[in-house]
Amino acid sequence: MNIGVGLPTSTSGISGQLLVDWAKRADAGPFSSLGVVDRVAYQNYEPFTALAAAAAVTHRVRLATMVVIAPLRNTAILAKQAASVHALSDGRVTLGLAVGARGEDYAVSGVDSRGRGRRFGEQLEAIRDIWEGGTIGPTPATPGPQLLVGGSSGEALARMARYSDGYMHGGGPARAFAGAAAKAAAAWSDLGRPGRPILWGMGYFALGDGNADAGAEYLRHYYAFTGPFAEKIAAGNLTSPGAITDFIRGYEDAGCDELVLFPTASSIDQVARRPTRLTRSSWWSVIHPTPRSVGVSSSLKRRLVRFGMPTTKPTPRSARASLAGTRSTSITATPWSGPAATSLPGSRARFCSTSCSGAAGRSEFGWSLSARCATSRSSRAPT
Missing domain, CATH: 3.20.20.30 (Luciferase-like domain)
Structure with a gap:
């Protein structure tokens, strides 16, 4: 969703x-x-x-x-x-x-x-x-x-x-x-x-x-x-x-x-995308409700913050659900806003710039994300 x-x-x-x-x-x-x-x-x-x-x-x-x-x-x-x-x-x-x-x-x-x-x-x-x-x-x-x-x-x-x-x-x-x-x-x-x-x-x-x-x-x-x-x-x-x-x-x-x-x-x-005194929360954490911390290098974490990406990954259960092709809010609600196909520096993840349901591929943090893109859905013409 x-x-x-x-x-x-x-x-x-x-x-x-x-x-x-x-x-x-x-x-x-x-x-x-x-x-x-x-x-x-x-x-x-x-x-x-x-x-x-x-x-x-x-x-x-x-x-x-x-x-x-x-x-x-x-x-x-x-x-x-x-x-x-x-x-x-x-x-x-x-x-x-x-x-x-x-x-x-x-x-x-x-x-x-x-x-x-x-x-x-x-x-x-x-x-x-x-x-x-x-x-x-x-x-x-x-x-x-x-x-x-x-x-x-x-x-x-x-x-x-x-x-x-x-x-x-x-x-x-x-x-x-x-x-x-x-x-x-x-x-x-x-x-x-x-x-x-x-x-x-x-x-x-x-x-x-x-x-x-x-x-x-x-x-x-x-x-x-x-x-x-x-x-x-x-x-x-x-x-x-x-x-x-x-x-x-x-x-x-x-x-x-x-x-x-x-x-x-x-x-x-x-x-606001990041935590503020007003919202007391980040929309990333609201839409990603079940994250857990992972060990990443400080330099790589700085690159994530620079590009607006969360520095956590879904729980193993969420990852398994994604691999099985089921829906997961923590995955499908975060389309990327960069150029048509943006690679995060130092990462193998690529993100779609259109109304996409997630990232195509797998990042080095182990996020397993759906490659299904909403823009590829065929239109249902009236009958």
């Missing part, structure tokens, strides 16, 4: 420069994707604009909408926006779409919310034809942006299975994701599509002293339309490295392919 991080496009006090710096830090690792949310009647950045800015300063992470409210947009313009960011980012866009749940977004947009499901189905049917037609916007690299669909109703899952590459869940505990993923897989199978849908999930976090309360208040405000349920959403905010690690493990056990954690606090230190 890969681990992504959200851009804080809807939290308070976010400047354009902070978003750019956030994207740069995420691209430096260990995250595999950057996600954005979509609202109209809210003080947030427009999602495609934010992703275009991120595309200009990143080279590796996928850029995902989680999700864009499709019926609020003209279909041709929506397809052109997605294709444009896909071209600007050299083919790194994951386009998550859904109908949305907030009536005020439809009201301020002057769009009737009645019949939105039917209109959404028509949009999904047309959008790939627009990409392939070559007359509206830049023609995306085949097969175009990865297309995922969100929603929880039977109709939403049927649309997902018919038109998209997979399912994008709206958040919650791992058990909620597992139930939705099972329904998505059933809809996929019922339509006779081979394999299974790509599965994306999301969660919320706020690390550091004083950020838990601010993060909970943000979630109450953002989900105020749900009434008392907003309090339950706020209670699910992850506020410690241990809570994040448990959340990651739960989603991995449920079969998630990409888990994107959205910040509920605006500090840039929320994406």
